[in-house]
Amino acid sequence: MSFSHQKLERTAIGFTLMILLVASIGGIVEIAPLFTIDNTVEEVEGVRPYTPLEQAGRDIYIREGCYACHSQMIRTMRTDVERYGYFSLAAESKFDHPFQWGSKRTGPDLARIGGKYSDDWHVAHMNEPRKVVKGSVMPGYPFLAKTPLDTDGLPDKLTALARVGVPYSADQIKDAALDATRQADPDAEYETELQERYGENVQVRNFDGNPEMVSELDALVAYLQMLGTLVDTDELSKEEVLR
Amino acid sequence: MQIEHDEVSGQKTTGHEWDGIKELDTPVPKWAKWAYIITSLVALGGWILYPAIPLGSDFTRGLFGTTSRANVLEAVKEAEVVREKDEADLIDGDLYDLVDDPTIRAKYESAARVLFTDNCAACHGRDLKGQTGFPNLVDDSWLFGDDLDEIEWTIRYGINANNDDTRYSEMPAFGRDEMLEQADIKNVAEYVLSLSGAEHDATLAKAGSEVFENECSACHGETGEGVGIGAPNLTDSFWIYGGTRKDILETLENGRAGHMPSWDKRLKDADIKKLVLYLNWSKDNGED
Numbered sequence: 322m323s324f325s326h327q328k329l330e331r332t333a334i335g336f337t338l339m340i341l342l343v344a345s346i347g348g349i350v351e352i353a354p355l356f357t358i359d360n361t362v363e364e365v366e367g368v369r370p371y372t373p374l375e376q377a378g379r380d381i382y383i384r385e386g387c388y389a390c391h392s393q394m395i396r397t398m399r400t401d402v403e404r405y406g407y408f409s410l411a412a413e414s415k416f417d418h419p420f421q422w423g424s425k426r427t428g429p430d431l432a433r434i435g436g437k438y439s440d441d442w443h444v445a446h447m448n449e450p451r452k453v454v455k456g457s458v459m460p461g462y463p464f465l466a467k468t469p470l471d472t473d474g475l476p477d478k479l480t481a482l483a484r485v486g487v488p489y490s491a492d493q494i495k496d497a498a499l500d501a502t503r504q505a506d507p508d509a510e511y512e513t514e515l516q517e518r519y520g521e522n523v524q525v526r527n528f529d530g531n532p533e534m535v536s537e538l539d540a541l542v543a544y545l546q547m548l549g550t551l552v553d554t555d556e557l558s559k560e561e562v563l564r
Numbered sequence: 565m566q567i568e569h570d571e572v573s574g575q576k577t578t579g580h581e582w583d584g585i586k587e588l589d590t591p592v593p594k595w596a597k598w599a600y601i602i603t604s605l606v607a608l609g610g611w612i613l614y615p616a617i618p619l620g621s622d623f624t625r626g627l628f629g630t631t632s633r634a635n636v637l638e639a640v641k642e643a644e645v646v647r648e649k650d651e652a653d654l655i656d657g658d659l660y661d662l663v664d665d666p667t668i669r670a671k672y673e674s675a676a677r678v679l680f681t682d683n684c685a686a687c688h689g690r691d692l693k694g695q696t697g698f699p700n701l702v703d704d705s706w707l708f709g710d711d712l713d714e715i716e717w718t719i720r721y722g723i724n725a726n727n728d729d730t731r732y733s734e735m736p737a738f739g740r741d742e743m744l745e746q747a748d749i750k751n752v753a754e755y756v757l758s759l760s761g762a763e764h765d766a767t768l769a770k771a772g773s774e775v776f777e778n779e780c781s782a783c784h785g786e787t788g789e790g791v792g793i794g795a796p797n798l799t800d801s802f803w804i805y806g807g808t809r810k811d812i813l814e815t816l817e818n819g820r821a822g823h824m825p826s827w828d829k830r831l832k833d834a835d836i837k838k839l840v841l842y843l844n845w846s847k848d849n850g851e852d
Contacts, residue, residue, distance in 0.1 A: 359619060408636060436726060438687065440823060441822070442698070453683075
């Protein structure tokens with residue numbers, strides 16, 4: 322124990338200040354990088370806010386705790402890239418609140434699951450996973466197909482997201498409930514309008530195969546089928562990805 | 565406060581005293597001190613050589629200029645080069661020659677099985693026999709013909725998938741869209757049942773055969789065996805959506821449009837080739 326430290330220990334205010342200073346280093350290390358977030362997130366084509374139906378599906382994904390077993394982050398490792406596809410970009414989760422990254426996988430990573438399987442498969446799989454995937458340990462979610470999607474809360478959800486920085490327009494918020502219903506109904510003939518409003522890559526289909534109602538399964542499948550499909554990884558500029 | 569010299573250990577005391585108990589001020593062992601100094605220097609070196617410290621609008625890049633993203637892209641490319649060399653026989657070969665080449669089969673069959681299990685088995689089953697909604701791949705009945713090129717095309721671009729080259733195939737909703745009278749639907753269902761030798765009402769089936777000729781034969785063929793444009797063979801025992809009277813009526817009422825994803829961007833060319841060959845090699849497994 323050196324002499325100067327002994328002296329410091331005997332000065333209450335001085336010692337308190339020094340503790341604060343040392344402890345704040347840890348805080349700065351964690352917080353400072355957040356101020357550079359605009360530089361961390363790549364500028365890539367295609368990323369857009371979730372449509373109301375996809376957002377509703379995302380909320381169901383979180384409600385049912387899918388994140389406990391599935392990550393949505395393809396890491397910068399060869400094994401990950403070979404199995405799941407191009408590594409995840411920061412830009413791809415810039416409208417996620419909260420993001421679904423993770424390092425624990427009981428099931429496979431879902432960052433680029435969109436389009437890998439057909440809607441019919443997702444419907445069968447959610448209903449009874451072991452019927453389509455032998456040995457799967459995933460629980461079944463048969464009630465999703467039978468539960469009508471609650472669209473009333475969607476404008477409020479979008480408003481809340483707009484407050485934390487997701488660029489939803491006033492029109493998008495106002496028509497959220499209707500937009501959600503129309504995305505799951507190809508007979509509504511609303512595809513062009515929806516694509517104008519949200520982007521070319523919006524998929525309009527009857528996702529759960531049941532034309533009678535818009536179910537929670539419609540929303541969840543719509544969400545799963547768009548995961549990782551927004552960015553065309555063949556068109557990425559190397560400077561942007563490696564900056 | 566009295567720092568003393570302790571005779572037994574040869575160390576000094578801290579100078580603190582509690583009820584006559586004094587504490588030795590033994591320094592950290594030398595090896596631990598040096599380990600600390602050396603690892604600190606290594607860390608410092610790391611800060612200089614690798615990306616480390618955020619600087620507001622940027623960060624220190626480090627002298628090596630490494631990024632994990634560049635590394636992984638490089639690693640993927642290197643593996644690709646090795647693979648291309650190893651799989652040259654497959655990549656340069658013609659599917660029709662490869663399929664009968666026993667050395668090719670010996671070399672690639674187990675890898676192809678893993679590929680199939682990872683990507684295709686979710687729908688078509690590990691035994692390739694399909695399940696409701698997803699076709700059987702070992703029954704020798706192919707929606708788009710059994711040409712290897714056709715099968716490759718289907719894997720590459722899918723059916724009713726999201727790209728310009730995809731195959732298009734849809735069974736119309738004859739009932740829902742009122743393309744046929746309900747009575748005709750009933751009749752044609754009986755006729756379809758008769759095609760595969762299932763139990764059926766012969767009188768209704770006879771009436772249904774006319775409807776079939778007018779409405780169905782363009783896609784399913786005059787005899788119901790299909791003409792290789794996506795409409796299934798109705799005379800065999802395998803049914804994608806079920807072959808009971810109820811299933812057939814449901815198909816006629818609401819139509820069907822199966823979806824096979826496109827694998828062009830997900831799988832490498834060589835892997836798609838392996839899968840085409842695998843399907844052919846597995847044909848014999850259909851009987852067991």
